[in-house]
Amino acid sequence: MKIVALAGGVGGAKLAHGLAQNLPPEDLTVIVNTGDDFEHLGLTICPDLDTVCYTLGGLANPETGWGRVNESWNTIGNIEKLGGPGWFRLGDQDLATHLERTRRLKEGQSLSEITRDFCNAWGIKQMVYPMSDSRVRTMVDTDEGELAFQEYFVHRHCEPRVKGFRFDGVEAARPVTGAREALESADAVVICPSNPWVSVDPILKVIQKINRPVVAVSPIIGGKTVKGPAAKMYTELGIEPSALAVARHYRSFLSGFVLDNVDSDLSAKIEARTLVTHTLMNSNADRARLAMDVLHFIGSL
């Protein structure tokens, strides 16, 4: 079964890793949000892309959900001693990714080529693509004005009240060739349990139209998000956060929807085939089992 997974950061990376444990590498393609990418300290940083790659490569920090395992912090600590910005925590190993990526981008290599090379270096056999080689930047409209995503997310800890989103550059952005081909030949597209507003919507806007069956996994469990501001965003936009709200978000193209056991009562209200299962991924085994459930569900559609 050939699968294309659409993923943001942590939750998306976990399910992608689960799928990787259940599929031959050539049958899994992951298309990753780059709307959260930003420039910091002169470096181009791609948080979701790195989280997905670090997770697939077994390099991710399981405690934080971002950055690398066995990380050291000597550079950022010294930047802070010099009075520089320390709010975005760049580990020493992680910094190598950003420095080398930025160097190659300046040399004219595309983000997808660079990602391919990095995956090779990290022993990742699945195809991982940024949603586009063009620059797209998620801007968060808040009660304090429009903020760049990382400014809102990391620097301001998601405190400003959300009023809407804008994906700067999205009109001109197209998926790279390999990603488009994978989308055309996939048996199904899996929307990972990532933030619908800021992780998945940018990818969907770049892809524009999906001609294959789409199954989404709810990132909201019992009205809450495992990590990140998705539930807070729903509330601030006047929508009660729930798996139902997520299913409605994707309703126009959804073939199947996966929600947690705790939300089983919502299943009947969802206008798509549903799978009710345990969706929390606390361990590697959880990831593999949820992915297996999702694949069986796709097979049954």
Add this chain to the structure above:
Amino acid sequence: MKIVALAGGVGGAKLAHGLAQNLPPEDLTVIVNTGDDFEHLGLTICPDLDTVCYTLGGLANPETGWGRVNESWNTIGNIEKLGGPGWFRLGDQDLATHLERTRRLKEGQSLSEITRDFCNAWGIKQMVYPMSDSRVRTMVDTDEGELAFQEYFVHRHCEPRVKGFRFDGVEAARPVTGAREALESADAVVICPSNPWVSVDPILKVIQKINRPVVAVSPIIGGKTVKGPAAKMYTELGIEPSALAVARHYRSFLSGFVLDNVDSDLSAKIEARTLVTHTLMNSNADRARLAMDVLHFIGSL
């Protein structure tokens, strides 16, 4: 006694540190070569400036003569794993200096302001100035064509045969105000035992004219350099490397010259007052004692 020291990297940093141990901080100003500065991995790297500051701040690696003590190498190791350039060894702590300096330069701060801030952060009370806030780049003319200095020095290990030097941008470069004022009010200018061709000449070309007594310390001892390619450069330029050759290099403005005991026989040939003493600086005590000798020598002129 108010002293201005002109310094390149290792040897210059050591004598500057010796002078710092013998003078009240407000009486020592160090003007540092920036002709070796270069752009690498998108960062502006100032090797001599950093060596001088790390040495004065007690942060230098005493083993290597460059970089920081108790350094870790996680970033550069990972850059190499990604196929990136590892030939210029950037330690994790050291990298903070380059990242934060580059960030500030891009914000429009001058190199001298940044250096002042960094010195404050590192507890350095002496005034340390780059020779200019303008960009000057030492280019080495070799039998393999013209090479940027770090390309010649680090990447090519000084192997190509030297034919001459060019200091790109030097015509437009001026000393910063504080450095100029220190030069005007100094009791003497000390040329540290740095490479005359590539560490001291660029500073002298920027300063243009020194109106105060100048004392130089030979970087060549017994026909050899303690570190670096100065002796090799003299030979390739058709001049026998010796303390005498260094004294002749500076002859037009030299008040006094300091050479090593092993070169005492050259003393009579030098057209300036000389001090023959132990000039090798293997320990902190060596630095302080040589500096004391130099200061007494200046007092006697």
